Amino acid sequence: MSGINGIGSPNSPPISQDLAQTANPNGGRFRQVLSKVADGGLAAVAAVAPIFPGGQLVSMAANGLRELKATSPGGLTPGGQGDQLDRMFDMQKQSQVFNLQYLQLQTEMQADNRRFSTLSNLMKVRHDTAKAAINNMHA
Known part of the structure; x- marks a missing residue:
């Protein structure tokens, strides 16, 4: 993959470097781009909103979010105390692992159920055969 360049100019870094920076929980290009x-x-919302009816309220909200982003320690971007985006991906990975384990458990339970049903049916046939033989001797 190192021969494939990312989107943009021919001087942009390879995709594998972009992915390595994206996976870095302490920062990277992905966070900066977002x-x-x-x-x-x-x-853009703050600039365009006043044109539309009731847009002053939307413009004020957008400006408030921009100020909040600029003044808060972690901003509105992932990072700071805990990287929400990385935690979400970790939770998705754990969920996939748990789903695979659950699927494996279901498969094993179905196999056990089939074995139990087969043995149960065989024992019933054996019992019925023995009972029929005994009944034939009495008659």
Whole structure:
């Protein structure tokens, strides 16, 4: 994968480097890009909202979010005390592992159920055969 370049100019880093930076819980390009996108989106909403009826309220809300992002320690981006995005991905991975374990347990239980049913049916046939033989001797 190191030969494949990321989106953008020919000088952009390979995808594998982008993924390594994305996986870094202490920061990286992905977090910076998301922060810039959020800033741009909030600025665009604040600029365009007054044109529409009731847009002053939306504009004030967007400006408030921009100020909150700028003044809060962790901002609105993932990071700070705990990286919410990384924790979400970790929880998804754990969920997948648990789902696979549960599927394996279900498969084993079905196999045990089939074995039990087979043995039960065989024992019933054996019992019925022995009982029929005994009844034939009495008659």
